[in-house]
Amino acid sequence: MAYDYGSESLGIRNPFKAEGLLRAVRGLVVSLLGIYPLLQVVSLVQQDKALAWFYAAIGFMLLAGGLRALGGGIFQMLRFFVGRSVPTSLAPNYSKSERETAKLEQPHYKSVDLEEMLMGRKNKTFVEPVGFISRLVHTLVPKLIFLPYPLRNLAQRFSGALIATVIALVAYALTAFVCLTGLAGNTGDILLPFFSFVLVVYLIISWRSASTVYRKAEKTIETQGNLQLAKIMAFAILAPVLLGLLISYLLQQREIQRFVADLQQSELESFAVVPQLLLVLLFAAISGAFIFLLLKQRTAQVKAQTKVSEYRANWQENIHPRELFVNIDNIVMANRRYKEIPNRIYRELNPQLNEQSESKGDFSGEVIIETQPAYAPMEHNTLFKQLRLLATISGQILLLIGPFILFYLLFEAETVLQLIREYSALARPSDAITQGFAVNLFNESQFILSLIFSWLICHSFGRLLETYSHTFWAELNFDSLLVYLKCEGTYTQSKLTTGKGIYDSTASENYVMRSSLTPWIITSRIMSSTFADSGAKNVEHPRHILEMQDNPQELQAILDDIQGFLSDRETIASIKNQQDLSNTEQIYQINQQSRAMPVTSDQATLASPQQDAEASTSLPPEQPQTP
DSSP states (O other): OOOOOOSSOOOOOOTTHHHHHHHHHHHHHHHHHHHHHHHHHHHHHTTOHHHHHHHHHHHHHHHHHHHHHHHHHHHHHSOOOOOTTOSOOSSOOOOGGGHHHHHHOOOSOOHHHHHHHHHHTOOTTSOOOOSHHHHHHHHHSGGGGGSOHHHHHHHHHHHHHHHHHHHHHHHHHHHHHHHHTTTTGGGHHHHHHHHHHHHHHHHHHHHHHHTOOOGGGGTSOOOOOHHHHHHHHHHHHHHHHHHHHHHHHHHTSHHHHHHHHHHHHSOOOOOOHHHHHHHHHHHHHHHHHHHHHHHHHHHTTOOOOBOOEEEEOOEEEESOHHHHHHHIIIIITGGGOBTTBOOEEEEOOOOEEEEOSSSEEEEEEEEEEEOOOEEOOOOOOHHHHHHHHHHHHHHHHHHHHHHHHHHHHHHHHHHHHHHHHHHHHOSSOOHHHHHHHHHHHHHHHHHHHHHHHHHHHHHHHHHHHHHHHHHHHHEEEEEEEEEEEEEEEEEEEEEEEESOOSSSOOOEEEEEEEEEEEEEEEEEEEEEEEEOOSSTTSSOSOOEEEEEEOOHHHHHHHHHHHHHHHHTOOOSOOOOSHHHHHHHHHHHHHHHHHHHSOOOSTTGGGOOHHHHHHHHHHSOOOOOOOO
């Protein structure tokens, strides 16, 4: 949505400054690390072009990654632009002042959902977890269901990766037992190193996929169910079998049999899977400790209330129904705006008046309004802040270790190239020299492969801690008033005349609407949550309701405003300017003078009925006539 500037700030500050600073420092160190190999390229081109290309490739990789981290960190520390239209509305907003902005929003709820939540005293945000893994996680942490969607999803994704790791290790232990005891036959010595390689690759892929946080996670809860668990178990069971069949087929080839026999006689170093597994388990334990403690501290602040304040009554008032709705919209709710920002209208006020005849009819109308959400930062304790900062630092350190490992590969690559050059310089190498060269090259390749795997493991867990801790930095909470008003009833029209006398006088005739009103008002003070980001869409992601608190004082204030409007209304038309009052007084004086003048015989016929009556009463009684 557009940046709508206002002179009054909403008080939302940039929550990513500390995180951006740490990221920028890492990017600066990696960038400096990448400059060194690039500076060596000029001198290496004349000596060994292959090594020069390798130095250039590693240098460009380090420099690109460092500049990306440096730019991202600086971007996170820049000014946090927040307009008057943020955060996103709960439902489609029909406010006339937000027509263009409302088109760009993607709210999570509909107006029907808000009505159901207020009427039913329930919260549709807390959906039931689906799937075995999801239900297991929510069973172990009961209050997890009351957290926002991104926090629930990252807990599920981490648990899924942890379960996948445990099952893969169990499968590896079974495979190692079969291979080491000789149950696998001649293929046991070859099957175990291959499966170790596949195991490490599988664990890296699992944790790397678990470190990704999708933006769709803010709208729905991911499913970690039986299908996910079945995939993990199927791989753990089928991978050793398929590898065994493949190796058995390959060993039937004579050339491969001879090559394997030669390798078995050589002093080859097997793939060191134990350090990689220990590294995965160590980083998984550290990451799990951070995530578990952060979620525990966050769930400690959960209240999960679904309380509302309600008012129902019947009023008999001299008012047109439309005037009541207009007053509620333009005065009562407008007086409750936050920093003069228009309210969010989720159900437009459109009263329906059904006129059954010229003097009576029925009406109905309803409206759902939310005041502008006010930023209400959560009061985190010191432990939560320290854990969040330590998790961010740990993630940046792991992401920094990876480039140093990649930098160390430059010297290992130089060793391998030196080994190849020495062997190539021999005119006719003997079988023993060739075999020694193959063994040394294989062992160096094993070491380089271990370094690459260590780099990938550090990068995967570093990215996991960076993205997960970023989620805890990004949470923003808002406080607002949500009001649902429904009013039905009937009205009748009557004529009210006041000030009418026998003689000419000033009178007031008014047509009065006598309405029977049945209002139903439900209000709740809600706490909603959204997750910020750096950039143009910083506070424009979906917002979810987490708490609903009753507010009897605010409801009573709304009723006082409505009833005050009803009691202060004027039913009888009156004179409110001095000129009309002076004209009325002149007419009254003329009437008084005309009534004070004596009546002549010519004016007798023009006497008023009152004068005729007075005259008849003043005459003596008529004497009877004698015959």
